[in-house]
Amino acid sequence: MRTWIKFCGTTTVEDALAAVEAGADALGFIFAPSPRRVTVQQARQIIHELPQGMERIGVFRDETAEEIRKIVTEVALTGIQLHGDENVSEIYDRLPRSRRDSLRIIKTLIVQKRFETRLDADNGRIVSAWLLDSGAGSGKTFDWQAARAQLGEGQGRFIIAGGLTPGNVGEAIRAFSPWGVDVVSGIEREPGRKDPEKMKAFVAAVRKAGQR
Numbered sequence: 001m002r003t004w005i006k007f008c009g010t011t012t013v014e015d016a017l018a019a020v021e022a023g024a025d026a027l028g029f030i031f032a033p034s035p036r037r038v039t040v041q042q043a044r045q046i047i048h049e050l051p052q053g054m055e056r057i058g059v060f061r062d063e064t065a066e067e068i069r070k071i072v073t074e075v076a077l078t079g080i081q082l083h084g085d086e087n088v089s090e091i092y093d094r095l096p097r098s099r100r101d102s103l104r105i106i107k108t109l110i111v112q113k114r115f116e117t118r119l120d121a122d123n124g125r126i127v128s129a130w131l132l133d134s135g136a137g138s139g140k141t142f143d144w145q146a147a148r149a150q151l152g153e154g155q156g157r158f159i160i161a162g163g164l165t166p167g168n169v170g171e172a173i174r175a176f177s178p179w180g181v182d183v184v185s186g187i188e189r190e191p192g193r194k195d196p197e198k199m200k201a202f203v204a205a206v207r208k209a210g211q212r
Helices: 013-022 040-048 065-075 088-094 121-126 144-151 169-176 196-210
Strands: 004-007 026-030 055-060 079-082 104-110 129-133 158-160 180-183 188-190
Touching: 004 196, 013 040, 013 196, 026 040, 040 065, 055 065, 055 104, 065 088, 079 088, 088 104, 088 121, 129 180, 144 158, 144 169, 158 169, 169 180, 169 196
Parallel strands: 004 026, 004 180, 026 055, 055 079, 079 104, 104 129, 129 158, 158 180
Antiparallel strands: none
């Protein structure tokens, strides 16, 4: 299985094009409070320069369903990532009908010492993938093996995030066998600006781990 790779916190056209060149499958645009937050106009300008097949994921935290619907439409997003206590069903119902089936919906679960999956059946029919993180913007890893053991098999697609770098992402993939990986600070030279060499190294490490 080819591991899906998302580079999150995209803030410039230069970084976006470097991510495309490095081999990322998706770019994340943060519309929640963050040093990497972008406006609708900034996101539109960046996305205008991207190739057709690049996934464009908007990241939200406790935003209203109407505002998410508006941004999805205005920015031409291909997916949304929900980091708060949003009602997934409510947001899904407010999305444009023409986009509901094609839009990738990712729901974040924060991994605590005592991990609770909360993979309820209703959201499972709507959510495309569950993103496991140690905390929004924490830059810290969680126990990949313990989380995998608690989740078991057959509960859907999982993306792991939190503290991933070119140096440890291979180990994370071998320990967890995720559907995808999501990285921010591990490929930056400073908050909000990507490092092209780190991006290439990250993708190479993911692909190498996938060959084993």
